[in-house]
Amino acid sequence: MFTIHRGDCLESMRTLPDNSVDSIVTDPPYGISFMGNRWDCDVPSTNVWTECLRVLKPGSHLLAFASPRTQHRMAARIEAAGFEIRDMIAWVYGSGFPKSRDVSQAMERYMAGEQLDPATTSIRPGVYRVTAFLREARNRAGWTNRQLDELFDTNGMAGHWTTTGSQPAVPSPQQWEILKAALGFGDELDALVADLGATNRPESGGQDEGRRTRGFLQSLIKYKDAPPAGGWGTALKPALEPITMARKPPVGSVTNNVMVHGTGALNIAGCRIGKDLIKVEGRRCGGEQIYSAIQRDDYTGGRHSGRWPANLLHDGGEDVTDVLGEAARFFYCPKASKKDREAGNTHPTVKPTDLMRYLCRLVTPPGGLVLDPFMGSGSTGKAAMLEGFRFIGCELSDDYAAIAQARIERSAQDAA
Structure with a gap:
């Protein structure tokens, strides 16, 4: 089940009840004027994050992507709204292109x-x-x-x-x-x-x-x-996007909060990472594919096999694995492919579905409700449907909301 609100996310979220959402996974504006777009002129205001705090259940987690240049401002506003900053996940990739003046x-x-x-x-x-x-x-x-x-x-x-x-x-x-x-x-x-x-x-x-x-x-x-x-330039090669991990303060102990509200803990077992690349149906794979294989008979590692989820994710590219060496056995997920974006998706900053599935699974209890205040073309909603969660998305652009509607509907049908 999913619902899409078209219009300003602040106004849309005000229609939601207090303590009604299990997690927020979102890719908000980075405040870097990406491609000259006005919607990216600043990171979301503290008022937006305050409304996010209100609708979340106690102990629920928020995951928000950011730019390395504006991560500090994003995290500061999230904290000012009343969230606890728990960690920062780095999504590392090797495909970034230097935007430097020579x-x-x-x-x-x-x-x-x-x-x-x-x-x-x-x-x-x-x-x-x-x-x-x-x-x-x-x-x-x-x-x-x-x-x-x-x-x-x-x-x-x-x-x-x-x-x-x-x-x-x-x-x-x-x-x-x-x-x-x-x-x-x-x-x-x-x-x-x-x-x-x-x-x-x-x-x-x-x-x-x-x-x-x-x-x-x-x-x-x-x-x-x-x-x-x-020679000499003006910028470094982009190779990571930080993801702020924040939590609405729990009521009492985390154990008590989980018993009362079902939120407050991370899904460690469901997000463990295979220790090595393994063969599933004759193919070498890792990360997301390993998690999917855990549920099937052709994987013998056991549900609790694999590395503890880390605050480092990477795209599995040669540039990254050459640098990380053995440490490259963390979960990896490449950038969104043309197939993953789907035909007609004109959004400039589409996140890969596998990455969003992993993040939704990490912070959302089974059958929980995921909110994305900055839905864009619907990658979080698509991921939530495939993981068996419910979803609410907010999107200011009618064009992007229409794209998201179609993508999420297809994923809901695939998951049925």
Whole structure:
């Protein structure tokens, strides 16, 4: 059985009774403006997590994905709502792609005085005011952009300094002083140029620190034709997503809470991990497949065989197993495949069903009710149906809610 609420999750959750939900497993906005989407401009507010706390039964667990950059803010707001932070699970994968700017390739423009990456669409306030001012000053003085380039021994920078269109740039404060003398304008924009060009280039001089800085900048230029790994960049390769594990405070002892409410404990036996890759129906498998095989006659390890569930999950890829070695025998789950996403699923951050099944199983009592306030395309709901749980999902987007409805319905039919 499942229910989908379309609209704001805060309003939807307010319709649910107190202490009525057994677990929350969710992939909320990370607050990193993913792909420029407005819904990802911030992590959920404390008010949202307070409502989650209200609807959960005492002792129930919350699992919330996050970005490494904003995990601290997510966990702080969850804790401020009244939850106990119990742990952080790291889902590790080898397929992340570095989203780094190659600083080496940008050094020529930087040393020439360009303050902005021409490829960016984000223009700092005040830049076009400076370029318009310079264009008028150039025209009054009867100069051309070619003459300005000759003055600074650059090739095309004057066009960026005087443009009305794309790729605007602001001269450095030192270049600005030269332009003032050459074009004969005053100091009315000095403060703005100083602010936009706050990162000064090293001046020529005899001090040791200056020589070391210039040597470093020159070394970056030498790497400008090398791949990003050979030079200097701005970001690390993404390889994990943290999952905050929190719990609504139990009433009395955990034992008493479990007896009264059925919540408060983790399903350790149901989530043990096979010690080694084993053969099931002639195939080598691990992790989720091993758990599924535990219930069948062709597995002889016993229900309680395997490693204790850890706060590390990984995707089983070669990049991860090469690093972890023997430690790679933890539960693993790759990112969502095209088949797992299902046809027509346009959501950009689909989580794999096997991973969501594992997480739902870990924190939900048999037959329990799972809530996902940020349902997206329904991976948690799909997982809950396959695990035999009940499900409530909230989704702001009608398009994603429709996708989730279809995916969850199919899973409910498969599980029947």
